[in-house]
């Protein structure tokens with residue numbers, strides 16, 4: 483049985499006409515003899531609408547009920563699309579996450595997929611040519627509905643492709659591939675024909691929302707070839723594959739940005755063993771992801787610690803810090819939610835020096851102040867004032883010559 487997974491994002495399913503274009507993509511694969519797993523998102527804007535609706539009803543919506551609410555968006559898409567296929571005589575049916583089931587842990591709102599009943603799916607594929615699966619959702623082992631975090635339909639699709647050993651997982655979206663940076667921010671961005679899993683992982687982790695981070699982790703772990711492409715065009719998009727399959731090895735392959743950042747500074751905490759643990763343990767216990775951390779040199783037995791968290795978790799993080807403030811001797815707590823992170827990414831950085839210097843010089847040329855820096859083997863990230871995000875992205879894109887065809891590594 484030849485199986486293919488095709489995932490269509492929110493803009494691709496926003497209304498009847500767009501769904502007809504999706505239908506054409508599915509029919510093309512059916513004609514080639516594939517059994518097709520179609521994974522759909524909620525219609526564009528629907529998840530945001532539901533989140534805002536919930537906030538009218540509750541100041542702090544119950545996470546479990548929130549997931550019951552949010553899963554309805556994808557439920558509408560799969561029901562309507564299945565009707566469309568059936569009217570054409572296509573042997574299809576819809577499937578919600580819990581019907582498969584796609585089992586997850588119980589972290590409502592950011593659940594992780596634990597297992598998928600692939601045997602049941604294979605049996606269904608003997609009876610149906612197309613299974614239309616609701617993305618972004620699953621259930622825990624007690625049958626509670628869960629969601630996989632924003633952009634989670636990508637992860638549903640790749641996980642299904644891995645479970646069914648599908649030939650490829652196609653991610654159809656409103657751009658025709660992965661670009662050197664967000665094409666909606668930088669008109670000179672270039673489409674990347676092939677990108678390595680690790681590079682894509684960094685791009686996604688650093689804010690390129692074209693693929694959800696977990697979907698790339700799954701793809702890498704199970705070696706699923708992912709093809710990011712446009713619903714509205716026919717040409718090939720970007721293949722996300724193993725590093726050795728990537729022909730071009732360039733120093734820098736992309737620039738990403740993330741506006742979902744907030745900076746918290748603890749002033750004059752005791753400079754002694756255990757203080758960092760007393761700050762970061764309770765944050766971890768509340769599932770708050772801390773990103774950059776900087777500790778300043780000690781002055782008279784005291785030091786400043788600055789770190790970043792997701793903007794929506796800033797208030798909770800501050801509440802937690804206020805509770806431990808006394809124990810760690812912090813004289814003050816400052817915070818700033820108007821910051822963003824820009825990152826320069828490339829596996830080629832492993833073998834090149836001077837990348838950071840080029841990035842810093844480029845930011846300086848536009849008088850953009852760097853608030854924090856963090857690096858890994860294949861990326862450099864700078865925290866800056868949010869208002870400079872787009873300018874920083876375009877400046878870095880140009881400084882690394884990303885608007886031009888890449889030169890092969892020497």
Ligand code: ADP
Pocket residue numbers: 490491492493494523633654655656657659660661662663664665666685689690691692693736
């Ligand atoms: P979907 O609803 O189809 O899942 P998303 O909005 O989640 O689509 O992801 C596609 C968007 O990702 C694009 O419209 C684009 O603005 C953004 N994006 C950010 N970085 C990149 C990048 N490097 N390449 C392509 N798109 C990017």
Ligand code: ASP
Pocket residue numbers: 491492523524529530555617618631632633634635636
């Ligand atoms: N509908 C969800 C969201 O908007 C999941 C997805 O589209 O992937 O985040």
Ligand code: MG
Pocket residue numbers: 491633636691692693694
């Ligand atoms: Mg998405």
